[in-house]
Amino acid sequence: MLCQNCHQNEATVHLTQIVDGKAEKYHLCEACAEQKGIDVHADPMDLSGMMEKLKHQLDHLKDEMAEPAVSAGPAGPATCPSCGMTRTEILKKGRLGCDRCYESFAAEMLPVVVSLQHADQHLGKVPRRASVRMRTSVEQARLRRELDQAVAAENYELAAKLRDQIKALPGEGGSP
Amino acid sequence: MSPRAPDEDAAYREAYGIVLSSRVRLARNLRGLPFPDRAPPEIRAEVRRRVQAAARAALPFQELLADAPSLRRQMLFEDHLISRHLLEDRPEAALCLNEARTQAVMINEEDHLRIQALRPGLALREAWADADALDDALEAQLDYAFSSSLGYLTSCPTNVGTGMRASAMMHLPGLVLQNEMEPIANGLGKIGLTVRGRWGEGTAALGHMFQVSNQLTLGLAEERILADLEEIVKEIAEHERNARERLKRERKIFVEDLAARARGVLAAARLMTAQEALERLSELRLGIALGLVKGIALPQVDRLLLEVQPAHLQTAAGRLMGTEERDAARAARLRAELGRRPPAQTKSEKRTP
Numbered sequence: 001m002l003c004q005n006c007h008q009n010e011a012t013v014h015l016t017q018i019v020d021g022k023a024e025k026y027h028l029c030e031a032c033a034e035q036k037g038i039d040v041h042a043d044p045m046d047l048s049g050m051m052e053k054l055k056h057q058l059d060h061l062k063d064e065m066a067e068p069a070v071s072a073g074p075a076g077p078a079t080c081p082s083c084g085m086t087r088t089e090i091l092k093k094g095r096l097g098c099d100r101c102y103e104s105f106a107a108e109m110l111p112v113v114v115s116l117q118h119a120d121q122h123l124g125k126v127p128r129r130a131s132v133r134m135r136t137s138v139e140q141a142r143l144r145r146e147l148d149q150a151v152a153a154e155n156y157e158l159a160a161k162l163r164d165q166i167k168a169l170p171g172e173g174g175s176p
Numbered sequence: 177m178s179p180r181a182p183d184e185d186a187a188y189r190e191a192y193g194i195v196l197s198s199r200v201r202l203a204r205n206l207r208g209l210p211f212p213d214r215a216p217p218e219i220r221a222e223v224r225r226r227v228q229a230a231a232r233a234a235l236p237f238q239e240l241l242a243d244a245p246s247l248r249r250q251m252l253f254e255d256h257l258i259s260r261h262l263l264e265d266r267p268e269a270a271l272c273l274n275e276a277r278t279q280a281v282m283i284n285e286e287d288h289l290r291i292q293a294l295r296p297g298l299a300l301r302e303a304w305a306d307a308d309a310l311d312d313a314l315e316a317q318l319d320y321a322f323s324s325s326l327g328y329l330t331s332c333p334t335n336v337g338t339g340m341r342a343s344a345m346m347h348l349p350g351l352v353l354q355n356e357m358e359p360i361a362n363g364l365g366k367i368g369l370t371v372r373g374r375w376g377e378g379t380a381a382l383g384h385m386f387q388v389s390n391q392l393t394l395g396l397a398e399e400r401i402l403a404d405l406e407e408i409v410k411e412i413a414e415h416e417r418n419a420r421e422r423l424k425r426e427r428k429i430f431v432e433d434l435a436a437r438a439r440g441v442l443a444a445a446r447l448m449t450a451q452e453a454l455e456r457l458s459e460l461r462l463g464i465a466l467g468l469v470k471g472i473a474l475p476q477v478d479r480l481l482l483e484v485q486p487a488h489l490q491t492a493a494g495r496l497m498g499t500e501e502r503d504a505a506r507a508a509r510l511r512a513e514l515g516r517r518p519p520a521q522t523k524s525e526k527r528t529p
Binding site: 109138142 | 208209210211213308311316319321325326327328331333336368392393398
């Protein structure tokens, strides 16, 4: 794959950025990435480093913004209503306080998850106890992924089959 | 150790010569309760009670680690049954085990549950099948924290999604001695896998033992993660076989010398640190695999790799020992097994008086 910026060198730096809640992927060569101020030698799993960076960005944000409304805007509540964990603590430790923290701090956590995992959707096992809605949601994501791959591989027969399977899911209207 | 038939040795070497074991662990948490590091003691106790009750049928051997002496915990750590994290005194941390000691649940580690399954050799799918079934059995009685977008929710975002870390323990002396380990380690990082030393910190892999595991846990189904990992482990094993063959072909005297010295030191030393024992046993293991060392079988070396570790030594002795006493006991243990063997058969050892 060629660099999206210079269209000359092989793209070796692959980034995912969250813009308006949507993941966007960038593929750059090392030179262009460095030009854009991306640390190409950073260990992708260096959580504390990433948290540190994020903290700087947040501090910056906080200065710019007034107290945000709950669950809206880039910064959510400062404390998790379920376990009392604060945003600062999470950023310092790199660990969350409880399962609800993922929702309480979604604005901060989603970019962290995406930069660590290069993904934002679970495609694996679903607990048997999970609701039909949850199971359908994961199944739908899995089928959509397969559909994308089938289309990319120009396997239209398989694509049509997958589309039918997606439509057949409970509570599924059909179009994305 | 009873003498083994040559074909039995060959079968063992084929099965466990390079990939010693496979492991799958799953991180799970109970819905609506704070994670262990955040939970007050009464919540941790509640989590422990609930998980112990759910695990009783499948994993009847249960113990409270907080009450266990540190030697006991160290022993479980050396047996790969608990994590380094649980060596510390953590209130309400517990372990549930099956009789074969191949399946376990750690309670109140970093997550409420760390389910794990171990299999000898390269058997990642089998280990997953074990862990998956155990997970189903536990979930029949427990309500897990799960989101349809982020999957199983974990204390650290590096585990979110499948919560699965699958790993293979590999003995890679050929790649290390041929200076091929570093490029491989770097390449693995680029494809979402990671390699680290089994013993020792950072890149210094003691005894050429490495753990290769998946780094990513979100955005891929478990089967896909396992298939990718298995493919790479097989590839690394193939590289290792080639590196060993090249060593034998191109640097025979060097590798013969290495194994013979290792054997000599193991057979004669009076003081032996754990580090030195692991290094010499690894070199001996390589020599046996290449057919350069006779009279010692691989299973014996593999057993010694475990027995020379500090908690195993002290447990066998039935008491705590200081460092020097331990080094003496370790050397004695190794001498007893490797010191009084039939006369050496390789050329370099014929000179031994």
